[in-house]
Amino acid sequence: MTVNDDVLLVHGGTPLEGEIRVRGAKNLVPKAMVAALLGSEPSRLRNVPDIRDVRVVRGLLQLHGVTVRPGDEPGELVMDPTRVESANVADIDAHAGSSRIPILFCGPLLHRLGHAFIPGLGGCDIGGRPIDFHFDVLRQFGATIEKRADGQYLEAPKGLRGTKIRLPYPSVGATEQVLLTAVLAEGVTELSNAAVEPEIEDLICVLQKMGAIIAMDTDRTIRITGVEKLGGYTHRALSDRLEAASWASAALATNGNIYVRGAQQRSMMTFLNTYRKVGGAFEIDDEGIRFWHPGGQLKSIALETDVHPGFQTDWQQPLVVALTQATGLSIIHETVYESRLGFTSALNQMGAHIQLYRECLGGSDCRFGQRNFLHSAVVSGPTKLQGADLVIPDLRGGFSYLIAALAAEGTSRVHGIDLINRGYENFMEKLVELGAKVELPGKALG
Ligand SMILES: CC(=O)N[C@H]1[C@@H](OP(=O)(O)OP(=O)(O)OC[C@H]2O[C@@H](n3ccc(=O)[nH]c3=O)[C@H](O)[C@@H]2O)O[C@H](CO)[C@@H](O)[C@@H]1O
Ligand SMILES: C=C(OP(=O)(O)O)C(=O)O
Structure with a gap:
């Protein structure tokens, strides 16, 4: 020990x-920050707590060329994703083992750059915490995934297309992966057996503010109609x-x-x-x-x-x-x-x-x-x-x-x-x- x-x-x-x-939820704020990467304009997130998981995502966004600065009120962040770029793998690697969030950069980076490098994940040691659902759904959207010694390398040679997905278990992270990927994918995505945690609903609110089309049924089914472009958002985190x-x-x-x-x-x-x-x-x-x-x-x-x-x-x-x-x-x-x-x-x-x-x-x-x-x-x-x-x-x-x-x-x-x-x-x-x-x-x- x-x-x-x-x-x-x-x-x-x-x-x-x-x-x-x-203040804002640890399980929403970092994801809303990742969502900012999908926009063509700056986003403004309020009620952001000063916790390490937020600092990790802030660092990752900055490595990809997103400028992140404090807004007008305490706990407000303004993220400008207009100059997204590939990050140096060695720098990203410094974030290996830091939290669960880096896996959620896959969809947004594939849309913005056509490729993504994801370092090893961290998070609480309370079970095996596999990420098989994440990679299964990304493959269904059309991504290719190559396991490398220091992380995972993804590409989308033909772009990402909407698809029909059923999760084996209503995983929070895998549901977020689908949302963050489907909003800019071509066509419609139907996700069944989705997680419906309040933080997921709030992420859907963020994406809708950006211009996404997302419908939530009462039976754990979420339907996302891909759009060509998303703007920024202004949101107070739950x-x-x-x-x-x-x-x-x-x-x-x-x-x-x-x-x-x-x-x-x-x-x-x-x-x-x-x-x-x-x-x-x-x-x-x-x-x-x-x-x-x-x-x-x-x-x-x-x-x-x-x-x-x-x-x-x-x-x-x-x-x-x-x-x-x-x-x-x-x-x-x-x-x-x-x-x-x-x-x-x-x-x-x-x-x-x-x-x-x-x-x-x-x-x-x-x-x-x-x-x-x-x-x-x-x-x-x-x-x-x-x-x-x-x-x-x-x-x-x-x-x-x-x-x-x-x-x-x-x-x-x-x-x-x-x-x-x-x-x-x-x-x-x-x-x-x-x-x-x-x-x-x-x-x-x-
Ligand atoms: C940062 C964040 O938001 N963390 C929360 C998120 O974690 P996280 O998103 O990692 O949790 P999941 O809902 O994905 O995991 C739930 C279960 O599904 C399994 N699973 C998940 C993905 C996968 O690819 N394969 C697989 O087998 C996990 O091992 C676990 O047994 O939701 C959990 C469940 O509410 C919360 O406890 C965490 O606080
Ligand atoms: C399990 C938790 O978080 P994470 O998924 O970030 O490890 C938690 O917040 O209790």
């Missing part, structure tokens, strides 16, 4: 109380429902009370239902949502993660920490990623009782049943948590460790906290604002 030297000391036992603000839910779970696990400015009910309905079943309280107004622990015992639940409108997998890890404080047995069935429960072993070291299973517990069979994946969990609670030495494994697992450390008695040393900057804007400042007792050894906070 690698122990990074960026360590946060967390002195637990203080309820998180106060107000924080979430807010980050994943970050909002993380703070909601933190409020529950620490007996706290947090007003999350920017949180939106519409994209969080499934989370809110679950929060209420566990015994958490919330109040919604026009500007955000207040989440709190209303006192008394939390209730155990059976929970299955799923594609939208189901319970989003990125909500799972932070909520599991709160479930260690619920009375009785909670069952978690993770059906989106085969290895997203490994983070629980550190919670057990802190005093939690969580047992993992290979079987599909909790109702339905998933792709991972009868295989060698520990993808179900039984959480038995409530259990007192004790401070520990923790090494952050992935983005949401990392935030979960912060929550656990804040809820625990005593002091925890949380290693590798820089990873959290990938998806949580200014999280340390927010923790301090909420009254958390945290220290960066040798540095002042707050």
Whole structure:
């Protein structure tokens, strides 16, 4: 196990109380930035958070000749794609392993340049995360793909043509790949079994503003009529429902009370239902949502993660920490990623009782049943948590460790906290604002 030297000391036992603000969604903003590459005019994106995934895409856009500059209001980016060019492969390679987003440059670069080079992808280590659907759909559009030692090289010798596609699973990334490719492809594309996450709907809104023709049916079918040219867009990114839910779970696990400015009910309905079943309280107004622990015992639940409108997998890890404080047995069935429960072993070291299973517990069979994946969990609670030495494994697992450390008695040393900057804007400042007792050894906070 690698122990990074960026360590946060967390002195637990203080309820998180106060107000924080979430901005644009990590899972939308970088994709809307890629969409700007398809336009013949500058685009303006608002509500952009200062997170690493945004910086990575900004760097990639600039490598391809797109100028990116701050706009008039805080959190606004203006992207001018009028001089798109091939990037130096050696420079692009510096972005290898940085995030999942580079794969989404395929369609836009094929349209703009006729070829694309995509470095190796990063993202959270929570399963195999293959990209076979992406390459299958790109081939259907007419692309050729050559695997090279340092990445993938793509060409579209005869241009890209609309096609009929059915995804084997409603993958978010593969759906975005189809959208970003089909909008400028010749003719009509029909995508069935598409992902319909709120971030995908928002990306469709961005593309429609640029001049695309996209129809969404109620049965996971999306029809895209290719157009010859797209313009720019002005768009305010939808807010980050994943970050909002993380703070909601933190409020529950620490007996706290947090007003999350920017949180939106519409994209969080499934989370809110679950929060209420566990015994958490919330109040919604026009500007955000207040989440709190209303006192008394939390209730155990059976929970299955799923594609939208189901319970989003990125909500799972932070909520599991709160479930260690619920009375009785909670069952978690993770059906989106085969290895997203490994983070629980550190919670057990802190005093939690969580047992993992290979079987599909909790109702339905998933792709991972009868295989060698520990993808179900039984959480038995409530259990007192004790401070520990923790090494952050992935983005949401990392935030979960912060929550656990804040809820625990005593002091925890949380290693590798820089990873959290990938998806949580200014999280340390927010923790301090909420009254958390945290220290960066040798540095002042707050
Ligand atoms: C940057 C971003 O937006 N990340 C989100 C995106 O990830 P991402 O787009 O990578 O997730 P997908 O929806 O594509 O993956 C879902 C499942 O499909 C499988 N799969 C996917 C593609 C493929 O080519 N082959 C394949 O087998 C994956 O291994 C996984 O089991 O959606 C996930 C599901 O809501 C979220 O957890 C991530 O936060
Ligand atoms: C899994 C996640 O992100 P990514 O796809 O960027 O790894 C996440 O945001 O929890």
